[in-house]
Amino acid sequence: MKAVQVMSYGAADVLRVNEVARPAPGPGEVLVSVEASSVNGHDVIVRAGGLKMVSGRRFPIGVGLDFAGVVAATGADVEGYRAGDRVWGTVHPRQRHTTGGAAEYVVVPADRIAPAPAGISPVEAASLVVAGTTALTALRDSTHLAAAERILVRGAAGGVGTAAVQLAHAMGAHVTALARDRHAPLLTGLGADEVLDYGSTTSDAIGPFDVILDTVGSELNCYRSRLTKSGRMATVALSAPALAAIAASSVHGSRRIRTFSANPDTPVLRDLADHVTSGALRPVVDGVYPLTDTAAAHQAFERGGTAGKHVIQVAA
Template sequence: MRAALYDRYGPPEVLYEGTVAKPDPGPGEVLVRVRASSVNGGEPAARAGRLRLLTGLMGRGFPRGVGLDFAGEVAALGSPMRALAVGDRVWGGGRAVWSAAAEYVVVRPRHLAHAPAGIDLVEAATLPGVGTTAITALRDKARLREGERLLVRGASGGVGSVAVQLGRAYGAHVTGLARAANLDFVRELGAHDAFDYRTIRPAELGRFDVVLDTVGSGMEAYRRLLAPGGRMVAIAFDLDRAVRSLAHILVSGVYGPRRVRFFSGNPGHELFAELTRLVESGAVRPVLDTAYPLADIAEAHRALESGGVRGKVVVRT
């Protein structure tokens, strides 16, 4: 089968469309015909070798695949399952999936759910990873409540674009930070206010009950914006200043409830099913920037690294 691969660390050009053996599902496993997968924020760093300690510990040699989430159809079942049948539209992902940018992927049922009805699978592929991350950040980590003030850094990006919609659905007053060219787009997603992060100083923004940081740099300036009882959730940190960023997250524990909460998502069936419900209810919609064919996997990574993406870049298979 066709798959996106790379044989060495490096820039996007190391990626190529290659051929690997089609996997067979074992007992309790599901073979999915992938229609599209998304390019997630940490993948370019892993491809470039900036996360080689982590990937090295996992024992993954070359060639390596890419892609952590997907949308497609059930192609085969390793054993009978009451909730799934061949032909079902599904989506899923997580750390158990490292090569979703391929024609087929084998997953456990706990790492997928039925995809929303009435949505194209290529568009659906924009949501599994970022959507479940936004749910975890706002619902589970921050416990965002109706009427609270939410600030989203990186509001036009993958997680940010979902978080703006989700915050609005949860009844919060949403403020988004993005590039000047994306401010109208952020407002269209549901933000009450949107500001250019390059021209407004954090101190000018006011107080917030919840800050969602998808950027990772300068976290202390935004943590200071928390109102009493406020919560800050970070889903990224500055790799160029990794020690400093991680130290700040750890030291922030002295602030008690106003500490910085950091997590690395590994969603399961419940989260994917909740995301399906939110999409079918109209609370969240996919935001597709560009869909690239598998042969253009390098271009897909290059587009994400350019920093100008609205929503998500996906790879069609």
């Protein structure tokens, strides 16, 4: 089978599409024939060597944190799935893999997949797996967003941001989206009550907010100061400056900057599918790339300024 692999740490040109042996599912595992995967920040950080303590220094390393596809085979002790079932899921972000979701087949534990929602394509499904579960975890479990609260979504046009805007709107919150001005029509259509241009908006001129969800990772303390007295803030950015701000904010109690592990299992993936089925969440895809152009998808992700997700189409 074909799989995208990191052959050494570095820029996107270290990625290679290699021919490797198709894996076989062990007990409790499922073999998925992958139809689509997406580019996530985790993939780019691993490729660049930012998580060497997890990925190590042995190559090749697999690429692709998420996937949508069809069950090809199941291992012993797997119940509830059979060949031909459409599913979506993730590989474990804190384990080393020689192949990931950007491959023709992937093996994962059965508790890391769930039935994919009907009515959307594999490309659309792949665009929502990590982005959607991250946004859902941030709003529901980390910041406990409630109806009628005011939330700021910073970096609202990205994958996590577009999902968060929709989910926050569905939860009954007043949603302010901070993004490039050209993305305002998209974000309003997704449910944002207000869209602010990040290029001309300073943190001290907005708020206060009950919840702030950050996907950018800079100026975190400045934005934290825009919380209400009972406000909560979470970031999905894990850069060195962001980690320093998170640590320093611990003295602020409930108004500290939170981070969390977006490591979805079957129940979270099922919950996300329910939001898609209900119409509360729809995919936003910026670009679709064949497996052979995964490096180009990584480059587009790193350039930024996109609306939604970059998706790798594995099977036509």
